[in-house]
Amino acid sequence: MGLICIKIQTIKKILILKKSSSENRRLRLLLTSGLGAFNLFYERVIFLSYIVAISGSPSSESRSSILVNFLRSEIENKGIRVKEASVLDFQPDVLIQGQYDHPSIHKFSEDLKGASGIIIISPVYKAAYSGALKTLLDILPQDVFKDKPLFPLMVGGSQAHLLAIDYSLKPLLAALSAQTILKGVYVLDKYVDKTNILHPISEEEIRSKITIQLGQFLEISKKISSITNAN
Ligand SMILES: Cc1cc2nc3c(=O)[nH]c(=O)nc-3n(C[C@H](O)[C@H](O)[C@H](O)COP(=O)(O)O)c2cc1C
Numbered sequence: 001m002g003l004i005c006i007k008i009q010t011i012k013k014i015l016i017l018k019k020s021s022s023e024n025r026r027l028r029l030l031l032t033s034g035l036g037a038f039n040l041f042y043e044r045v046i047f048l049s050y051i052v053a054i055s056g057s058p059s060s061e062s063r064s065s066i067l068v069n070f071l072r073s074e075i076e077n078k079g080i081r082v083k084e085a086s087v088l089d090f091q092p093d094v095l096i097q098g099q100y101d102h103p104s105i106h107k108f109s110e111d112l113k114g115a116s117g118i119i120i121i122s123p124v125y126k127a128a129y130s131g132a133l134k135t136l137l138d139i140l141p142q143d144v145f146k147d148k149p150l151f152p153l154m155v156g157g158s159q160a161h162l163l164a165i166d167y168s169l170k171p172l173l174a175a176l177s178a179q180t181i182l183k184g185v186y187v188l189d190k191y192v193d194k195t196n197i198l199h200p201i202s203e204e205e206i207r208s209k210i211t212i213q214l215g216q217f218l219e220i221s222k223k224i225s226s227i228t229n230a231n
Contacts, residue, residue, distance in 0.1 A: 056122035056133030117221030124156030145178035
């Protein structure tokens with residue numbers, strides 16, 4: 001990766017030096033647009049492997065999974081791959097009995113290890129994240145979120161638990177070695193329209209918070225991935 005960057009810089013320098021003839025100008029234009037396209041590809045596809053988006057709801061038609069699906073399509077529209085995951089993907093006895101060496105847990109840990117960033121969406125249950133999400137996170141390796149930016153979201157029925165992201169979810173993520181955790185978004189369940197899969201968020205302010213933080217999350221993911229790839 002570092003070598004490619006040096007080569008790009010070198011070509012850019014050559015282009016700056018040879019400014020004279022019209023032929024050179026045409027060549028410069030051609031190379032600059034080629035470089036632009038390459039840079040876009042490099043930033044979006046090479047630096048970002050994929051994003052993992054996890055739903056922590058045990059309910060089959062949950063608002064959390066609808067939000068995961070919404071974020072997935074927003075990210076994929078930017079040309080970035082997303083792997084969706086849900087607590088429902090795992091056998092209940094694997095989670096309840098804490099089978100940390102089960103193949104499905106190994107596979108999931110590997111998926112997380114290879115991700116450029118992780119999104120976690122949990123419903124608020126009894127003023128905190130869901131117990132199902134906790135059973136899954138409990139059996140993952142302790143450093144599973146090391147060097148991964150995390151974008152936490154929670155869906156709750158009451159405004160009273162607005163701070164559940166800060167006092168329950170973020171400490172849990174930090175315990176799994178997450179260092180870069182975004183502010184996060186709390187979504188009231190009445191603003192998630194289960195019947196509108198493509199545009200499920202009916203409240204403009206919430207939609208805009210999610211869009212802004214998603215943009216920040218992808219930028220941070222890109223930066224952290226470029227640093228870890230270079231090392
Ligand atoms: C068992 C249970 C406990 C809940 N506890 C709370 C709570 O303490 N605070 C709150 O704001 N909402 C609470 N809710 C409401 C859910 O957070 C809300 O309906 C949310 O949309 C569920 O997300 P889901 O559809 O992704 O499962 C609770 C719901 C259930 C089923």
